[in-house]
Amino acid sequence: MPASTAPQPQAPVQPSPCPTAAATPAVFPPVDPAHVSNCALPAWLPRFAFCTLKTRCIPLSEDFVRYLNADGIFLPLDADGRHPAGYRSSDDNYSDSESDNDTDDVGGENNDLNVHPSFPDLQRDIEDTIAEFGGAVFPKLNWSSPKDASWVATGSTLKCVSPSDVYLLLKSSDFVAHDLAYAYESCAGWKGSGRGSEDVACVDVVPTRPARFELVLRKWYELMPSMEFRCFVRDNVLIGISQRDVANYYDFLVRDSAELQSLIQEFFTSNIQGRFPDANYVFDVYINQRNRKVWLLDFNPFSPETDSLLFDWSNILVATIPPSPPSLPDFRVLQSQTEAVGSAHPAYATNRLPRDAVDLSTGETIDSFAERFRRNVYDAI
The missing domain is CATH 3.30.470 (D-amino Acid Aminotransferase; Chain A, domain 1)
Structure with missing residues (x-):
């Protein structure tokens, strides 16, 4: 950040219209699903495209939504059926046959999700958008960006230059997981996410999720x-x-x-x-x-x-x-x-360690741990 010039007299700012909250109770107006849906970027973009950053919205298939909801962090194959270029080194002892033997572990309710998913149409859409936007994009779902997962990306940034960058951030983010299952939890009548037998939503009152999820890609700017x-x-x-x-x-x-x-x-x-x-x-x-x-x-x-x-x-x-x-x-x-309300802890520190990461942690420095975590994500496929 550029250094400021010598102090100058501050221009007067108008008195605050916000009084202190005295004895008047703070009551929020009811929040309904329509209000939450109106705040989704794909909903408001057509009306405000003229005053916002360059953006593309890509509808997501239900297969991809199931991939995001599946346990574990692993990346899809590319459009040619190959593993994405990653951090695998020659001494990682990786082999396709070892990976293929793990398919039985998927089992149970995830049987409909191939252990090596592939989304060639989505990959092409992402690649085309990256090229259109000058080589880099910032990803979101309907509401949230995966900013809590930036630690797992190279450079600890949300700057994505390939589909694999996008997949890794989305799959690692608690904020994205909230979009998938809890977007309407602030609405009156919401009873749960509906993701499990003990967490059932009252679908007659509040939807468990939007009818369609979209991947939002915004042109990358150094803001x-x-x-x-x-x-x-x-x-x-x-x-x-x-x-x-x-x-x-x-x-x-x-x-x-x-x-x-x-x-x-x-x-x-x-x-x-x-x-x-x-x-x-x-x-x-x-x-x-x-x-x-x-x-x-x-x-x-x-x-x-x-x-x-x-x-x-x-x-x-x-x-x-x-x-x-x-x-x-x-x-x-x-x-x-x-x-300032900051502390020695980085932003979103409580979101930084999914179970996969905790299982991998051996107490090394954050840089070496992040590198090893990324290699395991790519090697796991």
Whole structure:
């Protein structure tokens, strides 16, 4: 991140329309499946393609959904029936015959999933999109990106340059698993994921999953975390804006608060307000630091499952609509590094160790462990 210039007087920021939550109880408006579905990227993209990053949505087959839900982390064969190029070395003692002997282990309820699945049509779609987008993409499912699994990818990044990169991230992510089975859990009437006999969903009230899953591939950009912001909308009024990276203090955000606040308010008024089908929602934006252009990144449900970052949800829920007197939305950034909520532990640390990884761990350094984990994933097929 470039160093900031000498401190300058801070432009005054409008008073907050979000009062402290006093004695008024914070009550969320009911969340229904339609609201959650409206926040899925394939649902909102047609309406907001003009103000978001380049994106392609690829419908996924049920075979691929079953592959994502299957236990273990393993990669499909490529379109030619070959193992993907990976991290296998000459001393790994790998042989096709040894792998083939493991097919009996699949057994049981996973018999319909070949131990060596292959998705040639999907592979071609991914390759075509990567080529169209300049050689690299950022993957998501309907709602979530596999950002909790970046540790397993080369370079610890979500930058994907091949279908195997996409598969590995999706298969390793708890966030993606949440999309597959728990996307509607914030809805009233939701009873479970329906994935097992002891966890049955009330399908007459809330769906267990969307009718169709889609792979979302976005053109890869080197975005600066400091310029990502989360915006809270209640009754079609932009109430609050929070810095997304709450683990780091950026002095230029304090200095430029008034300008950034106005840019986001103008973007909301011109491009978002009245276009999204719900009155209450959360959206994320990115501001290009060089030319100050604002880009829409995502929509999120207006529910406690969405991280409120530098706000307390009670502030958003009891804010006066419209604010009186009229004012710009409350704009919150860290005022010093001592306010940062980060710690010595990396982000999503609790999501970093699936059972497969724990079984492989022998106490070595994270770099050597990650390399050995990747080799085992490729060799397992």
